[in-house]
Structures are given as C-alpha cells and as structure tokens.
Amino acid sequence: MELWFSELHTPNVRFSLKVDKQLFSEVSEFQRVDIFDSAEFGRLLVLDGRIMITERDEFIYHEMITHVPMCVNPDIKKVLLVGGGDGGSARELLKYDTIEKIDLVEIDETVVRACRKYIPQTASCLDNPRVEIFFADGLKFVRRKSDEYDLIIIDSTDPFGVGEGLFTKEFYGNCFNALKASGIMINQHENPFYNHDAAAMQRAHKRLAGSFPVVRVYQINIPTYPAGQWLFGFASKKFHPTNAVDFGRWQALNLQTNYYNPKVHVGAFMLPTYVIKKLR
C-alpha cells in the first residue's frame, strides 16, 4: 500500500509526498488542520491542504524570516509574531538573549495545540516565559498597538484563506503604526513563479511599498513550497537590509544556524531578473 499526500501548486501542477500516517485532523472555526508523517520530510503541518512546514526543511524558512532582521538590528527587544503558531520562528528568535518579549498572535488555537503535541521540534519553545501567546485576529491585535515593537514578523498562511486580512494595506499601515521609529517588518511575498501566486505577491508588494520608506525583497529556496522558491518582504522605517549592517557583531554571537549566514543574507537580496521585473 502506498499513501500519498498531494498539494496542487497550480491546477496543473501537483506536488506529492509519500506519507506513512495521518496523526491529526480537525476542522477548526477557521480552517482544516492536518498533521502527517512523511517518509522524506518527517512531520508535515498542512492547513487547508497546503503544506505550512515540514520537519525536514522548516529551518530554511524560520532562519531566514528571523535572522535577517535580527542581524540588521541586533538591538531588537520586543517582537510581534503574527501567525507562527507552529513555534518555529519563536524558536529562532529565542536564540537571542537580548530579546525580552515575543508576542505571538495566532488566530487558530488548533494549530498551536496540534503542533505542541506532534511537532515539538518547533513548538516546544512555546512554553518559554519570554513568549506570550494571544489567540486573536492579527489585524485587530495590531490595530490596538502604537509605537511598541522593534520587529513585526508576519508568519502567516497564503492570502486566499484565513490570512487574507494580513496582505492588505490596512494591515501594513497598522503595523507601521505599531512599530517603533527604528522598526522592521518582515512579511510574506509568496512564490513569484506561478502566475496566480505572483499576482498576490505583486499586490502585497505594491501595498507595502506605499506604507514604508524602505522596502526590499529577498528570496529563499525551500523544497516543499511551490516552485521551491519563496520571497519575503523586508520593510523598515530606518534600516537598510544590507548597507551598513554589522555582520561582525552577529558573528560574535556565535549562534548555530543551518541555512543563514552573512553571505546568504546579502545574496538573498540579489533577485533573478524575472522577479525584479514582476516587482516593478
């Protein structure tokens, strides 16, 4: 017997993983949450049929969404994580002793419960006293904040489902308002390869560019995301993502990483021509 999990990357492209068994399945108020055991990628967290993380390659995503801003501004103390109920981003951030507080705002309690039980690799850090979890709508949570965070990371699902409100101008604007004067925001820019997703990327980019003075895009390679390619937005009120960054200071921290390093940091902002064209 063979059991395969498939995700449609487009109506004509299917990405399949051989799975051993389904460990968790629940339809919450917001979405369907599944966890599978797979032969090649370890455990998978799947939301509404789309792979969010796998044990095997989650380090790429989580390191790149956190260490890039942390290296740009090592003085970050207070962080807002929107989404990220799997705990992976929080785990990376907790490597910095200088971070005092991480507010994690996850809309769906089911995701946290499932990951705590089945994916401790990312979720075990959620018991750390520096992490406070709020089960709330990110859009609403941010609206009530002003001049409070050094860093906001939007670690959400794609713009067609639960996370829809996190790809809007009103959300980016409210994030701007919630950030301190030197604040940085990292958001999802989807994969630039397939047209449907690329259109979402272009819209998000346009909305973001209108909201922050510094907006750049960087790229990662991650096997289980559509086209194996993923973009993040780096938006900031003050800092440039590569100019005048003190990489020596980051290296002196001696943190263990598997994907991120200062050279990858700089290189990630070098984009293929077709991506540059789409961003224009």
Add this chain to the structure above:
Amino acid sequence: MEYLTQERAPIMESLEKMRATRLVPFDVPGHKHGRGNADLLEFLGQRCLEVDVNSMKPLDNLCHPVSVIRDAEILAAEAFGAAHSFFITGGTTQAVQAMILTVCKPGDKIILPRNVHRSAINALILSGAIPIYVNPQVDERLGISLGMKVEEVIAAIKNNPDAKAVLVNNPTYYGICSDIATITKVAHEHGLKVLADEAHGTHFYFNQKLPASAMSVGADMAAVSMHKSGGSLTQSSLLLTGENINAGYVHQIINLTQTTSGSYLLMASLDISRRNLALRGSEIFDNVIELVEYARDEINYLGGWYAYGKELVDGGAIYDFDVTKLSVYTRSVGLAGVEVYDILRDEYDIQLEFGDIANILAYVSVGDRVKDIERLVSALADVKRIYRKDSARLMKVEYISPIVDATPKEAFYAEKKSLPIAETVGETAAEFLMCYPPGIPILAPGERITKEILDYVKYAKRKGCQLTGPEDMTIKRLQVIKGR
C-alpha cells in the same frame, strides 16, 4: 407537506418541476435555455439560464396571477403581515411609483419629506400630484436630514385638508425613522392614506429589536426592497398593501408600467428570499445587529470617527434608529465622506455603499464575516493616521428648504432653456440634480435655484460626488423653465 406554508416556495417549485419535464421550448426567450447563446451560458451557467423562461400555464403570469405567483404572493403577504403583496420586477422604484399612482390623481396633494428618493418625485411627474413638503429636520453635526416630526405632519395636514396621502421614509438611507405609528394614526383620523418607502426596511419585518415596520402599525402601502437587506436579486422588490386598499385597482396601476415578460429569475429570488426570511430572519438579523454593534464599538474606539447608533434617538425627528446601519461621520477626521469612500476603494480595495459630504455608509448584511469587519475598521484606523486633515475647512451642511415654483409635472413638461449652471440663480429648475447615491434630489423639477444650492453643488463636485440628473451629462448646464 401542506401547500401554503412558509416552508414552501411555489414559484421555485414550479420551475423545478418544469426543469424535470424537459419541456421543448418553442416560445421566447430565444436563447432556449442558453443553447442559443454560448457566451452567456458560459458566463451565467446552465442552472440559471434553464429557468430564465417566459410565462406559461404551469408558471402563471405576473400580469394576472392566478396560480403559483398568486400563491407566492399570498405567502409573502402573510410573512410581512400585509393584506396583499405584489411581486415587482422593476425595482423599488416601480413599487414607489405604484403607491403614489394608486392614491394620487392629477392635482391631488401628497405630504412628504423633502429627502425622498428620486423615484417618489418621478412618480409626481407621472401622476401630476402636488408635493407638500415637510421639512425633515437636519442634524446640525452630522449634516444628514432626518425624519418628520409628528407636529409638522399634523400642521401640513391642517394646512392642506384636501391632501390625499402622507409618504414616510421608513427608514432613511441612514437608518433614521419617523414615528410612523403616530403619523399613521393621525393621517387616518384625517382620512389620508399612509405610504411607506421601505427600500431600506425589509429587515424590520423579521426582528423584534428593529424599528416598527409600516404594516405592523397599519400603514396602507409599503414599497419594500427585498434586494437590499432581504437578499433577493437586484431589481426584485415587493409592494405591500393593507386592508383598506383595493388590490384590484393596485393591480391595474402596476400593469400601467410593468413588463409583460416578468423575469422568473427575479420572481424566484423573491420567493426563495421570503421563505428564508420567514424561517430564519430573526436569527439572521440578530447576527447582523451583533456584527454592526461590534463594528460601531471598534470604530468609535479608534477615536476621530463617529459611528452613530441608538444614542441619536430623540423621540422627535429621530424617533427610532435602525441599528443595522453602519454610518460613520467623517468630518471630525477632516475628510468628506466621499473622500473616505474613494480612498477606501482606491487604496484599500474596500467598496462602501456610499459617501456623502460628511458621512460614509457601509452596508452590512447576512453575507458579511467578522474578518471583513476587521478589515474595514483597520482601514479606517490607517486612513485616519495617513490622511487626517484639519476639519475647519469643510463646508457646513444645512437643510436647504426648497422654494416650489411649479409642480414637478408642470416643470418637467414646461418650455425650457438651457443655461450654464452658474447663471441659473433665481430661475426655476426643469430637471433633477442629485448626488448618487443616496439619490436624494438637491433640486427637483419646479424648484427655485438659489446661490446656496449652487454653492453646495460646487462643493460636492469638488469633493468628488457623482452628480446626476440633468440632460447635460457633464453637469455644466442646467435646464430651467423659460419665461419665469
């Protein structure tokens, strides 16, 4: 199942039966269940075009309903507490016009607030009735016109004992209600009929927490936009009548302007929506009320904006307020409503119902979700942060009491001349001028043009209001009555 109960939907059921018989259509419409128009079929879908059919024996006839349409109308009358109901396929405009044509012959007087929808004044042009305007009070701060005070209606009746009817907005676009119960009582004591424009009041019939509906207080006729809060297809509407209206005569009036090819898509949507409201309306509108109350609290918490609610109620010109209306006063943020309306659409991908000089209205219905409300509230937070201006430079809005030189019909058919709009002060308008929406005329045919009115028009134009009405679509010229 018993036949005439609210669980049934006679028109829908007869269409389904027709579908099952696989009738061969040698009648109109010529698209023949879509087969003759592939592009349309692709766009609207098989199930839709299959039931876009014409009157036939098993489906009854809207011009002379004797079977399933009559049954559907009986069920609707029961659901709305009316003596009769009429399915209308020409919009609430047609229902409003049918009401006025039913009670007013040429030269008859009708008492109405000036902030009626254009459809009511159009009906005056058709009927030749004479409008007696009651000044709707204006809320100084919000710049919106309100309801009619009972005393003012009584005064209008005393001054015009020959008037035939009173027309009441129940509610206005903004959700403001007059004391329709007392107005009905007083009007009936003086032998007048009471008509209600309930374009924005369908939900009043289905939830106890909402203001009184026209039929519940004994009004004589009501035009109810099922396609607004009732959820039916655009352009479908209901005309309701009470005990003392001759239904056969109303039928004749309706047939003066009604199509002989009533759309079964529209009629079925009325039937299905009536069933839905009768069975689940109370719960549906509980939900909407809760959603809007939440939105109001969140918007008011942001500061600057004022999302108004029941606190406006003063027992007079604001006798009651429809809490499902999410209207927000914008001038305290230094922005005209129409500016916010444009910003939300262009920058935030949020489409509102309308923006006027001082307010925006978000239409919230059974189709909305909490996360959409969060988007709207967050967008307002962001608009305030980015676009906030000093409010001192905004024009104050006041009620401009109309000077009526001629009846709408006289003015409409009078000999006219066209003048550049700036040169029309002192002339009598021969055509409408209004902002759309809300579609309440700034000038109606027969009204004197004053400098005040032109200043308002200029300001509205500058702020981006969409002006409509005149023959000259660019609104540079206006037609006035010749030789006055």
